[in-house]
Amino acid sequence: MLKLAKVARHDRGSSPIPDTQASMTRPEITNNNWEEALTFVALQRDRSAYAELFNYFAPRLKAFGMKMFGNEQQALEMVQDTMLNVWKKAALFDASRGCASTWIFTIARNVRFDMLRKKQSRKDDISADDLWLNGEYPEQEADIDTSQWDTQLLMDKLAPHFTSLPPAQREIIEKVYLQEKSHQEVSDELAIPLGTVKSRIRLALDRLREALDGARN
């Protein structure tokens, strides 16, 4: 019965709903689809979508702030400043360029950096805007480099080095290379975005490469 109910809901969600044009009905935010929520905040000033985002991210940002500052007052100041930026600048979020969580994380990181510098009361100084590009570098050509490495890595039997990878990266490498799962399957299985699966693979490959030739400083 439960299953049936689910199917019915799914059907309702995907059938074209005769919409009242001005305000689309926003489907409930499921499966942590924060990209959708942010888009609604940007396009329709959707307060309930923002509240859902806020309720999810504010406590997590606070935990991040506590780790970085070690005191609650500054951690909360960072949360407020970050989430205010998310509210005010939601129009700048571009889902085609990455996850909502990445966008929010970079705002928090920059807010925190500038808070620390201000604390040292130095004006003519390095700021977060200098250190991190606000936006994206122009896209590079396809990842030939990585795919070459895919093959070579297998040939070189790098398995012993797997143990030195961070657990999150190792898990994905094992699923993709040892269990031969597709990136999408791994994404579904671990409930993490596809982009994160791909980026963890690239990071792991680079770590393994570093372990091999130590060419980087």
Place this chain on the structure above:
Amino acid sequence: MAHAIKFHPGMSLLEQHAEGTLSADVALAVAAHIDLCPHCQQLSRDITADLACQLAQQPVKTNTTDWQQMLNDIMAQPQLSKQVAAIQPHLPAEPIIVNQREFILPRSLQRLAANRGKWLHLGGIATAKLPAGNDYHISLLYIDKNTEVPQHTHLGLEMTLVLAGKIVDENGEYGAGDLLINSPDDTHTPRTMADEDCLCLSVLSAPLKFKKGLTRLLNPLQQFFY
């Protein structure tokens, strides 16, 4: 043909940079390298996405913070239109002129370089301080063609990022984007080629110390390089 960058910051430097936990001076050298290096741009994107995913997935305790008040305060503020939100305090890239040569700096250095100190010249070498150092001293270092920087050792950490041109030392040849990191144990004699000058970003945690014969007379001048 574009120079292939061979000397990159290590993964842990890139990770700390993405996290925002490097000291600002070191972070600036890493940021300028990333501006010049597509490979590290990709890595940084990936690392940032990964850190963000960790942040989003961490479990949190139900806590006592009164979030409702903060939420109301925030939503009481007006949202910005895309045009207004996108406005950045962006300086047009003014070229740096030294020795009658023009250089366009990487994005991360442009704002600070606009507030640089005067160029100080010594032989074929010129330096201009950037107003950013905290524990480290940050400067632009210009080396004319066919010039040798006297052999020196480092009392602290030396990071040199080649911004334009080429420089060679006992260990190799470095072109635009290459990042050299020298520890107190390293001794080297960087020089330029006969036909090509060089502009670098130099980040030093302590003055240089000159090693050989008469160049030791330079040691009182070490402030010049610092």
